[in-house]
Amino acid sequence: MKHLYGHSIKQETAFNKVISLDPEFTGARINLGNLQFLKENYSKAVESYAAVIEKLEEKGRSESSTALKVLINLARASYMLEQFKEADSYFSKARNIDPVITEEYSYLASVENGTGRATEESNMKESIIFVEEE
Numbered sequence: 847m848k849h850l851y852g853h854s855i856k857q858e859t860a861f862n863k864v865i866s867l868d869p870e871f872t873g874a875r876i877n878l879g880n881l882q883f884l885k886e887n888y889s890k891a892v893e894s895y896a897a898v899i900e901k902l903e904e905k906g907r908s909e910s911s912t913a914l915k916v917l918i919n920l921a922r923a924s925y926m927l928e929q930f931k932e933a934d935s936y937f938s939k940a941r942n943i944d945p946v947i948t949e950e951y952s953y954l955a956s957v958e959n960g961t962g963r964a965t966e967e968s969n970m971k972e973s974i975i976f977v978e979e980e
Contacts, residue, residue: 857881858878860874861881865878872902872912875894875897876916876919879893879916879919879923883922883923883926888923888927891919892920892923892924895919895920899916899917899920902916909943910943913943914940914943914948917937918936918937921934921936921937921940922951924936925954933954936954937954937955941955
């Protein structure tokens with residue numbers, strides 16, 4: 847599988863190299879998590895996103911627009927792993943940052959008993975949130 851949704855294996859290698867050279871550069875770690883999400887390796891995506899949230903908290907940026915994007919992606923990856931309580935927790939944190947933006951992802955808050963909208967699952971890959979800054 848050379849290309850995955852327009853993102854090549856070379857990009858994954860590049861993100862890993864950037865992370866090894868500069869572990870503080872969160873953009874590469876976010877986008878690596880996104881590639882893992884697209885490859886349906888949700889547990890690896892969760893690891894990447896959680897590491898970013900930790901770095902953002904250390905930098906006092908836990909309520910930044912980047913944190914918002916990462917928390918939404920973290921909730922989505924947790925949702926796909928059927929870790930519904932975790933998905934709800936991450937979504938709640940994102941909603942506290944910006945209730946308007948998170949409205950389109952509100953299905954993540956209704957998954958406690960696995961009752962989230964199944965139709966949303968098929969649209970997740972098309973709307974994964976990549977970042978260009980950081």
